[in-house]
Amino acid sequence: MVETWLPTLKTATPQEGFELATKLARLGVKLTQPSDQIRSKLRAAYDQDSGQLIASSQVIAIHFQTVAAANNYWRD
Amino acid sequence: MVETWLPTLKTATPQEGFELATKLARLGVKLTQPSDQIRSKLRAAYDQDSGQLIASSQVIAIHFQTVAAANNYWRD
Amino acid sequence: MVETWLPTLKTATPQEGFELATKLARLGVKLTQPSDQIRSKLRAAYDQDSGQLIASSQVIAIHFQTVAAANNYWRD
Amino acid sequence: MVETWLPTLKTATPQEGFELATKLARLGVKLTQPSDQIRSKLRAAYDQDSGQLIASSQVIAIHFQTVAAANNYWRD
Amino acid sequence: MVETWLPTLKTATPQEGFELATKLARLGVKLTQPSDQIRSKLRAAYDQDSGQLIASSQVIAIHFQTVAAANNYWRD
Amino acid sequence: MVETWLPTLKTATPQEGFELATKLARLGVKLTQPSDQIRSKLRAAYDQDSGQLIASSQVIAIHFQTVAAANNYWRD
Incomplete structure (x- = not known):
């Protein structure tokens, strides 16, 4: 059986x-x-990198447009 | 009780x-x-970095599209 | 005959x-x-690069807007 | 009294x-x-940096989408 | 006579x-x-640069939103 | 008299x-x-920089969304 991770x-x-x-960005x-x-190893690094945190925030922003429209x- | 940080x-x-x-970008x-x-430590650095300030401004711009449409x- | 890779x-x-x-981003x-x-050679490198993973996630986010609207x- | 900087x-x-x-990007x-x-100090630097000028132009482009739709x- | 490269x-x-x-991105x-x-000289370089390939894929994604809506x- | 550079x-x-x-991106x-x-001095440099050319192409793509919708x- 296929796992469901995005039902709606x-x-x-x-x-x-x-x-x-935020979940969609991840x-x-x-x-x-x-x-x-x-991913865990990488996360330990980018969590301390402001440029990558801003980039992550941008991906969240794009997904939030979709979710808000939906x-x-x-x-x- | 769960904290409400985005009621509308x-x-x-x-x-x-x-x-x-701007709040959503943060x-x-x-x-x-x-x-x-x-985050406080990182902020002290990126506040002085024009590239990251422009990137932050971009995330705000994306969220403002959403809020304006809403x-x-x-x-x- | 031309291969069909995006029928709908x-x-x-x-x-x-x-x-x-995700497929469209690729x-x-x-x-x-x-x-x-x-591409295989490059993938071995960027799979371990958090900045590029976030960038990939962003491309997926943009395509997901299109697919969701469709x-x-x-x-x- | 709160200053009004974006009435419409x-x-x-x-x-x-x-x-x-352009104003919204700033x-x-x-x-x-x-x-x-x-900001004045940073501007003296990024005004001479083509990559950051293109990034600024991109933020303007995103805001222009919003203003045009409005x-x-x-x-x- | 002006060349037509984007009739519809x-x-x-x-x-x-x-x-x-993809054509519009180019x-x-x-x-x-x-x-x-x-452009030919530059292409030989960026074709081997995963970051730039992802960036190219992003430009395609933005244009695909437009074409799909059209x-x-x-x-x- | 104010110059008109974007009548419609x-x-x-x-x-x-x-x-x-493309004009709007510039x-x-x-x-x-x-x-x-x-700008002329910067252009001589970024015209030979594939990353910045792709970034410019992205700004054009965002504006083309707006113009196409209009x-x-x-x-x-």
Whole structure:
């Protein structure tokens, strides 16, 4: 059976949507580098690198656009 | 009880929307590097780095697209 | 006969859409550097480079916007 | 009284919209680094750095998307 | 007579749309650096640079958003 | 009298739209660095730098999204 890691883009609140966007940013890295061990090692480095933190924040921002649109900006 | 840090994308004015976009850009960094201490240390460095300031401005720009759309560009 | 590698943007679920976005990010690299051999060599390097992994994640994020819109955010 | 620096996204012409986008790009930097003195010092450097000028142009481009949409592309 | 190199954004399939997006990414480089000779020389270098290949893939991704929207995501 | 350098986003064809996007990318640089002399000097350098050419192509791509949307993708 295939694992389900992204069942829906719907979230109850903008905050949950932002957390989903953060998850999607990490999934993009994981699909490119599937090794948990290598990702952990890399994370220890980039967590202390402001340029890479800003870049991560940018990927979250792009995904948040998608999630926000999918939820009609939680206007309803 | 879970802390609420993003209750809504609605703001009264474009200016408040821009401030919200700035907050979202910081939240993206915070969710990736939760340590206040490390972020403070990094901030002291990148605040003086024009390339990283421009990159931060870009993340704000992406979030401002989202916030502006959520508010129907404050046209109403 | 021309090979078909992108018949549709429709997917059954957000998860399949995310996988398609990942495929599109790789296709963009492949169309720019068609040599399998060179790409394999480069991959061995960038798989261990957090900056490039984040950049890859960003390309996936951009394609996921397209795929999500094409699927009307799997709302139907 | 709070200063108003972004009362509206409406502009009379595309050109004024482009100027507003430029202003927004600078505001993003200013909200991240509020010191006029430090920003002036940094500007003297990045004004001569083509990579950072292109990056600045990109932030303007992203904001121009927002301003153009807010003005319905000045079609009316 | 002026040469026509972009008559339409319409394509029959997503795949042709992706190829058009790749062409547009190259056109952007060509309009900035019109010399075929210099571009050929540069290409020999960046074809072997994973960071630049990912950046190229990102430009394709942005153009693919445009082409996909122009074709109504090939839904019709 | 103020000079008019962006009277409209409407163009007759996608190709003219792409040329307008290229112009907008340059305008973004010009508004940030107004000195013709410095820009000419920088251009001599970045014209030979593939990374910066790709970055320029990306700014064009973002503006082309805006111009294409303004022209309803030249569908009419």
